[in-house]
Amino acid sequence: MPLRNQVIAKLARTAVLFATLSVCAVGHSGEEQMTRYGCYSCHRVAEKLIGPAFRDVAARYKSRQDAAExxxxxxxxxxxxxxxxxxxxxxxxxxxxxxxxxxLLAWIRSL
Ligand code: HEC
Incomplete structure (x- = not known):
């Protein structure tokens, strides 16, 4: 492989790695924030507790235009x-x- 292609391939792999890492970082901080602000006393991502599972919330409002507001x-x-x-x-x-x-709400809706 010519050197230039090797460099491009390497850059592409690095970009994928960074993208993966930043998605993990956002997911992680979402959960931390939920704990910090007390949402996790009543909610979980994947199961119903006192309030609905955040995955179910995301699914319910997927196509609602004014969901954020x-x-x-x-x-x-x-x-x-x-x-x-x-x-x-x-x-x-x-x-x-x-x-x-x-x-936090953007994070919930991305689940
Ligand atoms: C005391 C328990 C409790 C806490 C604390 C709590 N929730 Fe809830 N949450 C509920 C319940 C119960 C419902 C269902 C309400 C309903 O049926 O209309 C709900 C519903 C929701 C919904 C869906 C609303 C809808 O109309 O569909 C979202 C989004 C949500 N909560 C996010 C959060 C966030 C973010 C926090 C933290 C800032 C939080 N909740 C803190 C109990 C709680």
Missing amino acids: YLFQKVRAGGEGVWGDVPMIPNTVEKIPDEELRT
């Missing part, structure tokens, strides 16, 4: 009736800042 308001205000009779308590801005909540 809807979920933001819902998690802030709390509420019940979508997944059952158990209410989610409000998650105030003192508990989790806007920016962090939006990041």
Whole structure:
């Protein structure tokens, strides 16, 4: 193989490696944040606890246009009736800042 092709192949492998690593990093920090902000007292990624599994949430809102805004308001205000009779308590801005909540919701919707 000419040297130039070898260099390109090496660069491509490095790029794939970095992409993989950054996906892992985001997944990991999502779980850490969930613990830090208390979401994991009631939620898990793959199973229903007190609240729905985040994978089920992702599936339910996959094609809903205003999902980001809807979920933001819902998690802030709390509420019940979508997944059952158990209410989610409000998650105030003192508990989790806007920016962090939006990041977490994007992570949930990517599951
Ligand atoms: C006290 C337990 C509890 C905590 C703490 C909690 N949740 Fe929930 N969550 C619930 C319950 C119960 C529901 C189902 C509400 C319903 O049926 O409408 C829910 C629903 C949701 C939904 C789906 C909303 C919908 O209308 O489909 C999302 C997204 C969500 N929670 C995210 C979070 C995030 C992010 C946090 C942390 C900031 C959090 N929750 C903290 C109990 C909790």
